[in-house]
Amino acid sequence: xxxxxxxxxxxxxxxxxxxxxxxxxxxxxxxxxxxxxxxxxxxxxxxxxxxxxxxxxxxxxxxxxxxxxxxxxxxxxxxxxxxxxxxxxxxxxxxxxxxxxxxxxxxxxxxxxxxx
Amino acid sequence: xxxxxxxxxxxxxxxxxxxxxxxxxxxxxxxxxxxxxxxxxxxxxxxxxxxxxxxxxxxxxxxxxxxxxxxxxxxxxxxxxxxxxxxxxxxxxxxxxxxxxxxxxxxxxxxxxx
Numbered sequence: 001x002x003x004x005x006x007x008x009x010x011x012x013x014x015x016x017x018x019x020x021x022x023x024x025x026x027x028x029x030x031x032x033x034x035x036x037x038x039x040x041x042x043x044x045x046x047x048x049x050x051x052x053x054x055x056x057x058x059x060x061x062x063x064x065x066x067x068x069x070x071x072x073x074x075x076x077x078x079x080x081x082x083x084x085x086x087x088x089x090x091x092x093x094x095x096x097x098x099x100x101x102x103x104x105x106x107x108x109x110x111x112x113x114x115x116x
Numbered sequence: 117x118x119x120x121x122x123x124x125x126x127x128x129x130x131x132x133x134x135x136x137x138x139x140x141x142x143x144x145x146x147x148x149x150x151x152x153x154x155x156x157x158x159x160x161x162x163x164x165x166x167x168x169x170x171x172x173x174x175x176x177x178x179x180x181x182x183x184x185x186x187x188x189x190x191x192x193x194x195x196x197x198x199x200x201x202x203x204x205x206x207x208x209x210x211x212x213x214x215x216x217x218x219x220x221x222x223x224x225x226x227x228x229x230x
Binding site: 004033035037042043044045046047050052091093095103104106107108109 | 158
């Protein structure tokens, strides 16, 4: 069974600095998708970035980028120039390509604190 | 997120009573999901639907049932609520033709079972 592990329950960073959140996953599949979602205090779950496993190039969305290491089964999220609005829970999620139900497997989350 | 609403947003109920949560979408997406979120567990899938009247179980389906009689509505029912079902419930939608692999979430419903 696939599992997703986020080993950092909480991280803190100074405003304007860079922080990296870790995510590892366990799968025997070769084709899959990986996601980072953000959940601010409002509890709304917001997609931050996604990565297709067949793509070697790391996904980037403005200040957010990933370091996808397929062989190591690692999918870390880097946030550059951290802003107060980045404070939230961050969840890593995995989906097998061949799952007809599009089921996501989730990590337990990392709480990100931004220090002004 | 603007196309997904959940009702009620907050509910307090007593053990043993039935509870129905509603998810409504205006995006005409094929897939709909119910998750629960508990501290230390991330999100866990309860049930999902891949079309009108087509539903299937997720990893934590015991004690829950669902129905989807229209594309836009997906109902989650707790037949007899228990304290272990105190949680935050999220609805999500996706569609292969538009969102592909990405799921979009509603605002959540906080349920407290006393």
